[in-house]
Amino acid sequence: MSRDVIFDIYDDPGVLLAASVDRSGWPEAVAPRGVVQPRSVEGVRAVLAWANQTRTAIVPRGAGSGLAGGAVGVADAVVLDLSGLDRIISIDPNEQLARVEAGVITADLDAAAGAHGLMYAPDPGSVGISTIGGNVATNAGGLRGAKYGVTRDHVLALDVVLADGTLIHTGRDTIKGVTGYDLVGLFTGSEGTLGVVVGATLRLLPRPARTATASAFFDNIELAARGITAITRSGARPAVLEIMDGATLAAIDALEGTDLRSRGGALLIAQTDGFGAEEELDVVTAALDGAASRIEIAVDQADADRLLFARRRALPALEAIGRPLIEDIAVPRSRLAEAVRRIGMIAAEEGVRIFVFGHAGDGNLHPIIVTEHAPAGAPVPSPAQAAADRIFALALELGGTITAEHGVGRLKRAWAARELGPEVLSLQRSIRAVLDPRGILNPGSSL
Amino acid sequence: MSRDVIFDIYDDPGVLLAASVDRSGWPEAVAPRGVVQPRSVEGVRAVLAWANQTRTAIVPRGAGSGLAGGAVGVADAVVLDLSGLDRIISIDPNEQLARVEAGVITADLDAAAGAHGLMYAPDPGSVGISTIGGNVATNAGGLRGAKYGVTRDHVLALDVVLADGTLIHTGRDTIKGVTGYDLVGLFTGSEGTLGVVVGATLRLLPRPARTATASAFFDNIELAARGITAITRSGARPAVLEIMDGATLAAIDALEGTDLRSRGGALLIAQTDGFGAEEELDVVTAALDGAASRIEIAVDQADADRLLFARRRALPALEAIGRPLIEDIAVPRSRLAEAVRRIGMIAAEEGVRIFVFGHAGDGNLHPIIVTEHAPAGAPVPSPAQAAADRIFALALELGGTITAEHGVGRLKRAWAARELGPEVLSLQRSIRAVLDPRGILNPGSSL
Numbered sequence: 001m002s003r004d005v006i007f008d009i010y011d012d013p014g015v016l017l018a019a020s021v022d023r024s025g026w027p028e029a030v031a032p033r034g035v036v037q038p039r040s041v042e043g044v045r046a047v048l049a050w051a052n053q054t055r056t057a058i059v060p061r062g063a064g065s066g067l068a069g070g071a072v073g074v075a076d077a078v079v080l081d082l083s084g085l086d087r088i089i090s091i092d093p094n095e096q097l098a099r100v101e102a103g104v105i106t107a108d109l110d111a112a113a114g115a116h117g118l119m120y121a122p123d124p125g126s127v128g129i130s131t132i133g134g135n136v137a138t139n140a141g142g143l144r145g146a147k148y149g150v151t152r153d154h155v156l157a158l159d160v161v162l163a164d165g166t167l168i169h170t171g172r173d174t175i176k177g178v179t180g181y182d183l184v185g186l187f188t189g190s191e192g193t194l195g196v197v198v199g200a201t202l203r204l205l206p207r208p209a210r211t212a213t214a215s216a217f218f219d220n221i222e223l224a225a226r227g228i229t230a231i232t233r234s235g236a237r238p239a240v241l242e243i244m245d246g247a248t249l250a251a252i253d254a255l256e257g258t259d260l261r262s263r264g265g266a267l268l269i270a271q272t273d274g275f276g277a278e279e280e281l282d283v284v285t286a287a288l289d290g291a292a293s294r295i296e297i298a299v300d301q302a303d304a305d306r307l308l309f310a311r312r313r314a315l316p317a318l319e320a321i322g323r324p325l326i327e328d329i330a331v332p333r334s335r336l337a338e339a340v341r342r343i344g345m346i347a348a349e350e351g352v353r354i355f356v357f358g359h360a361g362d363g364n365l366h367p368i369i370v371t372e373h374a375p376a377g378a379p380v381p382s383p384a385q386a387a388a389d390r391i392f393a394l395a396l397e398l399g400g401t402i403t404a405e406h407g408v409g410r411l412k413r414a415w416a417a418r419e420l421g422p423e424v425l426s427l428q429r430s431i432r433a434v435l436d437p438r439g440i441l442n443p444g445s446s447l
Numbered sequence: 448m449s450r451d452v453i454f455d456i457y458d459d460p461g462v463l464l465a466a467s468v469d470r471s472g473w474p475e476a477v478a479p480r481g482v483v484q485p486r487s488v489e490g491v492r493a494v495l496a497w498a499n500q501t502r503t504a505i506v507p508r509g510a511g512s513g514l515a516g517g518a519v520g521v522a523d524a525v526v527l528d529l530s531g532l533d534r535i536i537s538i539d540p541n542e543q544l545a546r547v548e549a550g551v552i553t554a555d556l557d558a559a560a561g562a563h564g565l566m567y568a569p570d571p572g573s574v575g576i577s578t579i580g581g582n583v584a585t586n587a588g589g590l591r592g593a594k595y596g597v598t599r600d601h602v603l604a605l606d607v608v609l610a611d612g613t614l615i616h617t618g619r620d621t622i623k624g625v626t627g628y629d630l631v632g633l634f635t636g637s638e639g640t641l642g643v644v645v646g647a648t649l650r651l652l653p654r655p656a657r658t659a660t661a662s663a664f665f666d667n668i669e670l671a672a673r674g675i676t677a678i679t680r681s682g683a684r685p686a687v688l689e690i691m692d693g694a695t696l697a698a699i700d701a702l703e704g705t706d707l708r709s710r711g712g713a714l715l716i717a718q719t720d721g722f723g724a725e726e727e728l729d730v731v732t733a734a735l736d737g738a739a740s741r742i743e744i745a746v747d748q749a750d751a752d753r754l755l756f757a758r759r760r761a762l763p764a765l766e767a768i769g770r771p772l773i774e775d776i777a778v779p780r781s782r783l784a785e786a787v788r789r790i791g792m793i794a795a796e797e798g799v800r801i802f803v804f805g806h807a808g809d810g811n812l813h814p815i816i817v818t819e820h821a822p823a824g825a826p827v828p829s830p831a832q833a834a835a836d837r838i839f840a841l842a843l844e845l846g847g848t849i850t851a852e853h854g855v856g857r858l859k860r861a862w863a864a865r866e867l868g869p870e871v872l873s874l875q876r877s878i879r880a881v882l883d884p885r886g887i888l889n890p891g892s893s894l
Binding site: 092093094095096117138139141145149150152153162166168169170172173174175176177178179180181182183185186188189190194205206207209229232233235236237272274275276277279280283330332333334359362363364399400401402403404405406407408412416419420423424425427428430431432434435446447 | 539543564596597600615616619620621623626627630632633635636637652656676680682723726730779806809852853859863867871872875877878879881882893
């Protein structure tokens with residue numbers, strides 16, 4: 001009697017090296033023991049049952065597009081690569097829900113939903129390369145978060161393989177439901193430390209009837225940040241509200257041949273949607289009147305798409321300049337102006353280049369500290385690390401968080417403990433111990 | 448040196464009796480030992496520290512407006528009445544957030560937000576009497592859930608007193624944030640079994656620029672339920688989408704002097720909001736064209752308010768007829784028509800009267816089994832209980848849940864276990880044991 005192959009094992013150096021890095025750009029010094037690619041959920045169960053028995057560290061990984069070192073293979077660990085579980089199982093237009101495996105690329109799901117006039121609302125910058133499993137693991141945000149929220153707001157149910165190989169289904173097919181504790185919320189954002197998400201039931205929404213898009217240029221980013229408060233107070237709720245500083249605009253221009261920097265020293269992109277999109281955009285632009293140096297309304301969808309595409313090229317544009325150290329803070333929206341001003345001071349004082357862009361409608365900034373001519377494999381240079389630490393401290397001082405949407409991973413653990421405080425951290429670790437008593441799930445990451 | 452009084456203790460029979468019932472109408476047979484009303488968070492901490500040391504059961508309670516027996520005093524327990532902690536601490540229009548104590552009445556918060564052009568979106572039927580703490584404990588839904596979601600979607604941070612009296616603050620002031628596990632989501636909906644919520648930081652939203660409201664009457668509730676799928680497929684997202692059967696309409700007419708039943712055999716109320724409210728309502732009514740026997744557009748806000756007020760009187764109207772046994776199922780929206788048809792069959796077969804209304808946009812139905820001439824304090828009559836059990840089974844058969852928004856409480860425990868299954872139930876109980884190792888928090892309720 002022959003047995004089906006339920007996973008493949010790799011241990012050649014090239015694969016191990018590739019699995020030891022993510023998009024954050026700062027690899028682990030030592031490659032993992034191996035990479036396992038399950039061909040089915042049964043494969044995942046078998047790997048975890050074995051790992052639990054042998055106390056082998058497992059690092060769940062999707063596309064490797066993470067920005068916090070949360071899914072990088074480390075010494076002695078086995079990387080559990082879920083990218084092969086990539087089936088869209090069903091899209092149900094009557095229920096507006098999708099069932100998918102963890103390895104489905106987020107943009108592929110959105111495109112499949114689009115065939116039914118629906119959308120998958122969460123829209124991380126990495127939407128074209130990241131997986132749903134990775135989005136769930138980090139509770140990914142994105143460009144449409146200002147109105148539509150984050151991944152957690154769109155996950156109805158999860159299939160999770162627990163540390164000992166048990167498969168559970170938690171959550172439900174209905175929009176509402178309060179039977180028992182919210183385990184779906186608990187697993188979402190837990191960075192592979194409580195179980196391995198292998199499937200998800202996701203909520204879809206009607207594609208908006210219309211969108212309307214404006215670019216508002218300002219003399220500098222502090223003025224742009226003040227514009228956010230004016231929009232907040234206007235009563236409008238843009239679906240997208242992005243901010244970019246002048247240095248980021250110049251970097252995008254260099255990569256893409258655009259001319260954004262010549263039009264202003266900072267940019268807000270606002271997109272409204274729905275049946276009243278145009279009227280709502282009028283409210284947004286009226287709120288910026290006087291403060292903005294220049295406001296342009298996108299003439300058509302292609303024009304709007306070009307603008308948002310340019311925004312998505314911000315990180316690649318900075319990667320073309322040097323090695324980025326990527327921050328992901330959020331602050332209360334009314335403190336955005338103070339945050340960007342003080343980030344500028346930190347850059348000057350530490351002698352580093354910091355580019356700032358982000359999802360300003362959520363108070364979410366991505367200050368990117370770019371080091372030119374940093375050799376591959378080198379540790380983070382100390383001025384960059386010093387600047388990063390000061391930005392973390394600034395976020396907490398302003399009543400914010402050290403990570404809005406990228407996750408803690410291995411890169412932000414010390415600061416996560418500081419944000420949570422000893423009592424909440426201890427409570428969270430107790431919950432982790434219940435779900436992973438032998439400590440095999442992504443050890444060294446998150447809490 | 449005098450010490451401040453931090454809580455008051457009551458043990459007179461009238462208070463104990465009042466604390467042994469909630470709005471579900473089926474009291475515990477034995478009154479609790481006592482009722483404690485803290486005057487401050489310090490009072491809550493002291494009560495829990497004492498209870499944990501003495502292994503005394505504590506039942507946290509807000510307004511007592513629960514519908515599942517989740518906050519009723521039981522034999523040997525002490526009721527912790529949080530209704531005295533009722534301060535709205537702050538409303539911040541720049542951040543669109545509110546800080547409140549647990550005992551604040553939900554409608555009072557919404558009114559305070561309204562003074563700044565903002566709203567607290569969750570809108571349970573009990574909004575005028577229930578507390579924020581109770582809303583958080585049950586993850587309350589409500590009329591605006593179809594578009595705005597439930598309580599959990601609007602809670603940013605919580606102050607929670609743990610079983611041993613430790614006070615923690617979990618969550619954040621920013622809209623986004625992924626540092627650590629989602630304890631806010633875990634506490635929300637945990638029905639006082641994981642800790643006692645004493646304060647909350649809540650998200651507020653701009654009040655919609657406009658609303659537009661329609662009533663669509665149908666010959667019977669099955670036709671009305673089919674209308675929900677037509678609306679789902681239309682691309683519109685009504686903020687409110689309520690359903691009522693003919694018997695409920697007649698009951699409201701009897702209580703309020705309205706004439707709803709003469710206009711049709713079932714009613715859908717749809718309200719759209721935002722800058723495109725009127726156009727979106729046109730899409731809704733076009734979707735119902737042909738299926739509805741009569742469609743009326745509210746002529747002004749007062750007209751719309753009267754209609755929604757009538758809807759909120761559904762439960763009082765049924766309480767005027769007899770003692771209600773209140774169900775709270777949700778099913779996938781495309782199964783609503785089948786659900787209401789089979790609920791009608793169950794009523795006929797068990798010989799009971801079942802009235803049906805609910806938040807149809809969420810797939811959430813409240814089948815109310817009304818028993819006339821049931822003496823106070825009597826147990827639930829067996830035909831009513833048999834019908835209730837069959838409705839629970841129906842919800843699960845259709846891929847739904849036994850409770851969409853009221854909670855499990857003491858009345859639905861057996862069915863909750865069936866819905867969750869042994870593995871998820873055991874996992875949830877392990878988490879409960881971490882947070883409440885001595886089992887003092889609302890024992891006998893929820894899981």
